[in-house]
Amino acid sequence: MAQFKVVMTDNIFPDLELEKKMLQEAGAELILADPTRDLAEQLKDADAVINVYVKMPATVIEQLDKCKLIIRNGIGVDTIDLDAASRKGIMVANIPTYCLDEVATHATALILACSRKVVYLNNKVKAGIWNVKLAIPIHAPESSVVGLMGFGRIPRAVSRKLQGLGFKVIAHDPYVSQSDAENYGVTMVDFPTLVKESDYLSIHCPLTKETRGMFDYKVFQQMKRSAYIVNTARGAVINEKDLIKALRDGLIAGAALDVLETDGIAPDHPFLEMENVIITPHAAWYSEESMVRRRTQTIEEVVRVLQGGEPTSFVNRRSIVR
Numbered sequence: 102m103a104q105f106k107v108v109m110t111d112n113i114f115p116d117l118e119l120e121k122k123m124l125q126e127a128g129a130e131l132i133l134a135d136p137t138r139d140l141a142e143q144l145k146d147a148d149a150v151i152n153v154y155v156k157m158p159a160t161v162i163e164q165l166d167k168c169k170l171i172i173r174n175g176i177g178v179d180t181i182d183l184d185a186a187s188r189k190g191i192m193v194a195n196i197p198t199y200c201l202d203e204v205a206t207h208a209t210a211l212i213l214a215c216s217r218k219v220v221y222l223n224n225k226v227k228a229g230i231w232n233v234k235l236a237i238p239i240h241a242p243e244s245s246v247v248g249l250m251g252f253g254r255i256p257r258a259v260s261r262k263l264q265g266l267g268f269k270v271i272a273h274d275p276y277v278s279q280s281d282a283e284n285y286g287v288t289m290v291d292f293p294t295l296v297k298e299s300d301y302l303s304i305h306c307p308l309t310k311e312t313r314g315m316f317d318y319k320v321f322q323q324m325k326r327s328a329y330i331v332n333t334a335r336g337a338v339i340n341e342k343d344l345i346k347a348l349r350d351g352l353i354a355g356a357a358l359d360v361l362e363t364d365g366i367a368p369d370h371p372f373l374e375m376e377n378v379i380i381t382p383h384a385a386w387y388s389e390e391s392m393v394r395r396r397t398q399t400i401e402e403v404v405r406v407l408q409g410g411e412p413t414s415f416v417n418r419r420s421i422v423r
Contacts, residue, residue: 103130105407108147109174110134110155114396120151123400129407144168149403152180154364159185170194170406174399175386177335178416179308187420194402194412197254199394200386205258207385208333211357212247212263212301215329216240220379238327240300242267248299251306251334252277252287259303260285271295274306296323301331308335316340321347329355333385336360345371348378359385 107129109117121131134143134155141164144150149170150157157171162185171181173195186193214220218236225235247263249256252274260270264286271288273295282289295302302324306312316330317340324330330353332339341362347353355377364383372378386395402412411418 103128105129105148106132106146107149107151107403107407108132108134108144109151109153110140110144110157111136111153113153114392119396120400123397123404127404127407129403148407151399151403154180157181162186162189162191165189165191170403170412172196172399172402172412174395176200177307179335183417183420187417190421192406192412192418192421193416194406194414195416196395196398196402197414199398200388200391201254201258203388203391204255204333204385205262207359207381208255208259208303208305208331209262211331211333211359211379211381212268212303212329213266214379215301215331215355215357216242216245221376224376243269245269245300246271246298248272248290248295248302249287250274250295250302250304250338252282252289253305255333256303256305257285257287259305260287268301271298293323296320297325299328300325301329303331304334304338306334306338308337312338314338314340316344318343318347318352321352324353326351326353328353329357331357333359336362336364348375355379359383 105128107124109131112133117131117133124131134140140155141161144161145164146167147165148167150168151172151174153174157180159182162182168191170192171186173181176195176197178193178195181193183193218239222236245268247268247270249259249270249272252272256272263270271290272282273290273292277289279289315338321343344356348356357379359381360383366372366380372380406412
């Protein structure tokens with residue numbers, strides 16, 4: 102009989118054989134929660150919980166009797182009520198490096214697609230229109246400014262890729278000093294400056310109470326009319342209705358979005374009719390290699406905690422009640 106019980110709230114992988122094998126070697130059993138049954142009841146006696154996309158509110162977390170760790174099988178932890186977990190003395194972790202280069206590359210690709218108007222021109226050619234003049238104006242990288250909202254691991258990788266192409270990069274992050282950014286050749290600015298000076302504004306901040314909906318109509322009014330907004334972080338950082346209105350009103354030139362306020366898009370969504378909007382289906386994290394890292398790093402963290410250690414990425418370390 103297994104010494105530990107690990108429950109996975111939901112699953113996006115083709116199977117869980119890798120996870121089961123790794124946990125079995127550590128004396129733990131993996132159980133996938135049944136979406137038709139009460140989640141709290143299934144998690145009640147778990148020693149650790151792996152969370153993918155299912156919401157874990159306080160009402161669920163408060164019923165966990167044995168849980169040492171809730172780990173998000175990804176980067177953002179907005180699916181987990183951190184305050185409730187901290188009150189229960191439950192460690193919360195994530196795996197922030199498993200797709201670092203993938204997301205940085207995807208963000209860079211979206212910025213380049215906007216800069217060179219690749220998608221727009223492709224669609225015109227396929228519609229039978231061969232006319233480069235439709236893309237006027239296109240500016241060289243060295244005359245363009247990319248602003249990064251957030252300057253953690255991923256945007257730092259983005260800055261290196263973009264500077265290699267000739268772009269000037271600025272960033273805003275209330276938790277990063279100019280001295281920290283100097284090694285990356287990036288100038289830290291306040292939020293109003295970021296908004297006003299960026300030709301391409303790329304979002305890389307977590308979704309929190311402070312950042313939810315922070316890019317609203319008032320912010321779009323302050324941006325250059327020639328600017329593009331790019332989002333590979335969390336969709337709800339942008340007020341989607343305000344972005345639609347800003348695009349219709351011509352406040353900004355366009356948007357490139359890997360994430361929306363909800364995962365998926367309705368067939369009548371206004372974005373689908375907008376030539377100046379590029380959308381990818383929450384794909385920035387994915388490569389065959391990152392898929393493996395996502396799975397193995399999650400289980401490695403679970404095993405570390407079950408064996409008496411602490412997670413490498415300990416999200417609520419400062420606020421946990423132990």
